[in-house]
Amino acid sequence: MFIAGKWVEKEDVIEVFNPQDNSLISTVPAASEEDMLLTIEGAKEGAETAASMPVHQRISILNKAAAYIEENQGEYAATIALEGSKTIREATSEVKRCIQTLKISAEEARRINGETIPFDQAEGSEDRVGYYYRFPIGIVAAITPFNDPLNLVAHKVGPAIASGNAIIVKPATVTPLSALMLAEAFEQAGLPPKVLSVITGKGSVIGDLLVTHPAIRMVSFTGGLETGEEIARKAGLKKISMELGSNSPVIVLNDADIDKAVESTVSGAFYAVGQNCLGVQRVYIEEDIYERFASLFVDRVQRYQVGDKMLNTTDMGPMINEMEAIRVERWVEEAIAMGAKRLVGGKRQGAFYPPTVLTDVSPDSTIARQEIFGPVVLLYPVADFDSAISRSNDVNYGLQAGIFTNDINKAFEAIRKMDVGGIMINDSSDYRIDGMPFGGVKGSGLGREGVKFTIQEMTEPKVVSFKLAQKRSV
Numbered sequence: 001m002f003i004a005g006k007w008v009e010k011e012d013v014i015e016v017f018n019p020q021d022n023s024l025i026s027t028v029p030a031a032s033e034e035d036m037l038l039t040i041e042g043a044k045e046g047a048e049t050a051a052s053m054p055v056h057q058r059i060s061i062l063n064k065a066a067a068y069i070e071e072n073q074g075e076y077a078a079t080i081a082l083e084g085s086k087t088i089r090e091a092t093s094e095v096k097r098c099i100q101t102l103k104i105s106a107e108e109a110r111r112i113n114g115e116t117i118p119f120d121q122a123e124g125s126e127d128r129v130g131y132y133y134r135f136p137i138g139i140v141a142a143i144t145p146f147n148d149p150l151n152l153v154a155h156k157v158g159p160a161i162a163s164g165n166a167i168i169v170k171p172a173t174v175t176p177l178s179a180l181m182l183a184e185a186f187e188q189a190g191l192p193p194k195v196l197s198v199i200t201g202k203g204s205v206i207g208d209l210l211v212t213h214p215a216i217r218m219v220s221f222t223g224g225l226e227t228g229e230e231i232a233r234k235a236g237l238k239k240i241s242m243e244l245g246s247n248s249p250v251i252v253l254n255d256a257d258i259d260k261a262v263e264s265t266v267s268g269a270f271y272a273v274g275q276n277c278l279g280v281q282r283v284y285i286e287e288d289i290y291e292r293f294a295s296l297f298v299d300r301v302q303r304y305q306v307g308d309k310m311l312n313t314t315d316m317g318p319m320i321n322e323m324e325a326i327r328v329e330r331w332v333e334e335a336i337a338m339g340a341k342r343l344v345g346g347k348r349q350g351a352f353y354p355p356t357v358l359t360d361v362s363p364d365s366t367i368a369r370q371e372i373f374g375p376v377v378l379l380y381p382v383a384d385f386d387s388a389i390s391r392s393n394d395v396n397y398g399l400q401a402g403i404f405t406n407d408i409n410k411a412f413e414a415i416r417k418m419d420v421g422g423i424m425i426n427d428s429s430d431y432r433i434d435g436m437p438f439g440g441v442k443g444s445g446l447g448r449e450g451v452k453f454t455i456q457e458m459t460e461p462k463v464v465s466f467k468l469a470q471k472r473s474v
């Protein structure tokens with residue numbers, strides 16, 4: 001782990017396994033509370049250093065880190081694929097997204113502006129001039145999930161450095177290697193010591209100290225709803241950013257381009273083995289095209305290549321571990337016991353769970369109400385547009401949604417009525433670029449990421465007023 005400006009090894013380690021065959025890839029230190037205290041003390045110095053870095057230096061470091069990753073993108077992609085459950089193709093895409101995230105962070109570093117304030121809008125303040133500017137909050141605690149182990153860390157580290165903050169990253173216990181490689185890129189780029197720390201360990205062991213320490217001014221969390229709620233309760237009076245779970249719906253109306261709708265929703269459902277916060281979980285299809293859609297959908301899923309995640313021809317590899325695959329298997333079996341039909345699927349093999357399509361799923365089943373975060377999608381025929389919208393909204397999540405239609409009025413009605421943080425017209429919910437505002441409502445989180453928006457969260461306005469010796473004449 002990279003803490004307080006040094007690479008630290010420890011006897012007490014956490015083993016990092018390849019989910020595909022349970023082979024040991026590497027070990028990382030299991031940080032103790034003492035290590036966390038040392039890291040936070042170092043970050044105090046790092047915060048002073050970060051805040052005093054001129055913007056041109058921040059820009060240079062961010063671009064150099066992006067360039068380093070670009071030069072070594074094969075290794076970065078292989079690490080994501082090996083420690084996680086993405087295919088090498090998906091991992092390569094994530095590396096390219098990370099490079100973009102850092103380059104956008106460099107661009108946004110020069111746009112952290114304030115404004116002059118016309119104090120004389122208030123009687124009695126005719127003798128004042130001034131402005132407000134945005135200042136860095138100090139130390140950010142970043143806690144990140146397993147499924148995008150590089151780019152979602154970059155989405156916190158890039159904006160933190162761009163805005164002059166120090167940041168302590170606690171990556172997912174099962175996929176820490178990519179975050180450590182991000183620290184390597186910043187070390188190579190010349191980031192001063194103690195601005196960035198990556199501390200490896202179990203969230204349940206070192207997480208509480210990190211989120212509750214008074215020196216931590218913001219907790220930037222990406223992960224599951226339950227963990228997010230626990231952290232929010234413990235964090236106390238400090239900024240929190242919560243990028244949480246989802247249960248994303250897609251609506252397909254009878255005027256849609258059905259072939260595009262099938263291709264997009266299949267990809268959206270099974271990308272990253274469905275371990276994707278934007279993954280398509282529910283598809284509501286107007287009744288008169290339902291049979292045709294379901295038939296084309298099943299056919300496309302049956303052509304999905306499941307296998308060795310390191311092969312370029314593979315569409316889908318294993319889940320992150322066998323426990324998660326067993327959970328998904330249990331939820332599917334419960335839905336079937338409650339009357340659901342399995343149109344496509346099969347038996348679990350270790351951490352491999354086949355792409356599965358269910359219909360007639362009871363809305364009261366776990367798999368319909370909770371976040372699947374696995375390779376399962378539910379198809380529902382609906383009588384009309386209104387019921388599609390009301391059923392789409394009827395869960396405790398609201399990250400992103402999709403709707404396929406050529407009716408502009410229905411598109412705008414969906415934009416108004418769907419209770420989400422993002423809606424994609426003629427695309428599935430699984431769409432994001434790194435510069436757009438990103439986040440959700442209800443159980444999907446608090447606040448927005450997306451570089452410029454993260455910078456806003458990681459800075460505060462400070463008002464400056466000059467009281468003049470005499471009233472201004474103009």
Ligand SMILES: NC(=O)c1ccc[n+]([C@@H]2O[C@H](COP(=O)([O-])OP(=O)(O)OC[C@H]3O[C@@H](n4cnc5c(N)ncnc54)[C@H](O)[C@@H]3O)[C@@H](O)[C@H]2O)c1
Binds near residue numbers: 204230444
């Ligand atoms: N909205 C988004 O942008 C987004 C993006 C990716 C993933 N996610 C969500 O993340 C979840 C999957 O990721 P996961 O399984 O890694 O999530 P998780 O909640 O299990 O873990 C997330 C992080 O929290 C840490 N953690 C766990 N308990 C903790 C505690 N008590 N204190 C401090 N830290 C603790 C973990 O070690 C990990 O680093 C899904 O719900 C998915 O929707 C959301």
Ligand SMILES: O=C[C@H](O)CS(=O)(=O)O
Binds near residue numbers: 148
């Ligand atoms: O898992 C959720 C991710 O934030 C989606 S993306 O990889 O950033 O598009």
